[in-house]
Amino acid sequence: MSNELLEFDVIAEALIEKAQKDGAETMWDRKAALKTQCGFGEGGICCRICVMGPCRVSPSPDKGAQRGICGADRDTIVARNFARMCCGGTSAHSDHARDIVHAMYHSSEDGPFKIREEGKLRRIAAEWGLEDTDTKETYALAHELAEKALMEFGKPFGTQNFLKRAPKTRQEIWERENIAPRAIDQEVVTLMHSTHMGCASDPESILRRSLRTSMSDGWGGSMIGTEFSDIMYGIPKERASESNLGVIDPEQVNIMLHGHDPNLAEMIAVASKNPELIELAKEQGAKGINVVGMCCTGNEMTMRHGIKIAGNFYQQEMAIITGAVEVAVVDVQCIFPALPKLAKSYHTRFISTSPKAKIAGDMYIEFNEEDPLSCAEEVIKTAVMNFKNRDASKVDVPELKAETIVGYSVETTIGALDRVVNSQTDVTGTVKPLGDLVWAGVLRGAAGIVGCNNPKVEHDYAHITLMKELIKNDVICVVTGCAAQAAAKAGLLKLEAKELCGRGLKEACERANIPPVLHMGSCVDISRILHLVTLVANERGVDIAELPVVGAAPEYMSEKAVAIASYVVSSGLNTYLGVMPYVSGSENFMKLMTEGVKEWTGAAYVFESDPIKAAELIMADIEDKRTKLGI
Ligand code: SF4
Ligand code: FE2
Structure with a gap:
């Protein structure tokens, strides 16, 4: 373990000891009081969807109760529990987005909610097919766009507006597999219905519907949350900050x-x-x-x-x-x-x-x-x-804090990429330099590393270890959420972190003047990662699943992260999870997640709790993608 990590733990330990002295209770006290956590819950094989239960079935086909009172078997029970986590996560991100859109609806020239990015307002309005987007008065257009966005939650027909950003091939896959999300609220309601007692029991169908619901988060709620926050509060720019x-x-x-x-x-x-x-x-x-x-x-x-x-x-x-x-x-x-x-x-x-x-x-x-x-x-x-x-x-404030650079929105990242090219002779304002760096092998690929902390994993250890392993191997990392803050604390969001990189990534960082790990924002901003990846795929004329890019959530804990993993897999990127979701009680469902889904979306969930092994798997994955692309 590195010194920086040790330093984190010293702080944590000192503060936990301080809490004990102060008579304050922490999550560690509560975790200890829980003793062993429930094995049935852990495996996803406890069902309490109806009041004939709770029914706990055996994880083994050879012994113990095989079915709940209604006859649901372990595969159905696990699938339904998983689906409901996707519903919870999708609801959280999307309802967050709805509040942002509401605020935009209340925006005005002289009120507290203003439009700070008129250009982006007009761009998104045009993208969504509004009329007179160049000439309409700013706030009239903002209110019209907000109304249109509110319809994304409940419109009776059609699919999410932002899906059209994706490569044609990806859009066809979503249509073919019936995972193109319709109205956000509808997807959540339908899946809650599907998993009500006495509805769907086919695990494959439940997983497919879980993907579609989660897609309404990634390409719906989260993307709306990000883009509309930018319009109202400003597009994030590269700036210095501190963390810890x-x-x-x-x-x-x-x-x-x-x-x-x-x-x-x-x-x-x-x-x-x-x-x-x-x-x-x-x-x-x-x-x-x-x-x-x-x-x-x-x-x-x-x-x-x-x-x-x-x-x-x-x-x-x-x-x-x-x-x-x-x-x-x-x-x-x-x-x-x-x-x-x-x-x-x-x-x-x-x-x-x-x-x-x-x-x-x-x-x-x-x-x-x-x-x-x-x-x-x-x-x-x-x-x-x-x-x-x-x-x-x-009062006892630990002195530790790290300098950090944040703010790599898609727009800012493209601006940074312009530093790599000759502005006199090359096209600027596109992701082409990023594609060029990957195609030339200067960068082997990219990883989106996201998600929370979880007391099942040593604090920030998996985040930081995975990032360090990847940048060492010339894989650029884009990060959000608590993973981004772990990177900030460990000094990975500084220009000096280039010294931890392989030759190619180090050179790219020097030319673009960026850190090797780019802070892209909050959890809804994983939509920024989706957008960036989409732009690269479109620029190269390939599908997202063909790119040497992966998703990872080494320490996640929330339902939101389960939905995120599901929309990232649906978008064509293999997604490496460091914590097992509650699915281990059904071998069949696990097989669907790790293999079956690949046939539908071209990507799958990968479970690996050891960040070093996860890094090895990711490198093999990236090199395999490169070979298939012939680069
Ligand atoms: Fe038990 Fe079936 Fe009710 Fe679930 S739905 S609690 S398995 S009876
Ligand atoms: Fe978050």
């Missing part, structure tokens, strides 16, 4: 922004610059107001504002344990319900803001799209006035 718990400043009022939806976070960013509130903070004895990000909100805010990242999923409790966070404010997704109780062991106020994620135990200040700034200002005032309640004896 050391960004919490003991001399300032610290506000930890945690969750996923940029609507709230953007308003907090605006309100935190209010001179009256800064003055108030100074009157309380603080040097100023320091907003720090956690999880995907952290990614969104660092990419657009340079707001520093306090940590990833695993560190949400640790930030509070530093004793220097005045307010932890959250919106939706990946928030431990344990946080309000933990906050009570310190002076921290915990504030939930979303009616969809009202978290019991401390404050609730509702975020209202019609008056979003008042919620943000109240949050900041609460934090400022809480500064004096800090217990100095409980």
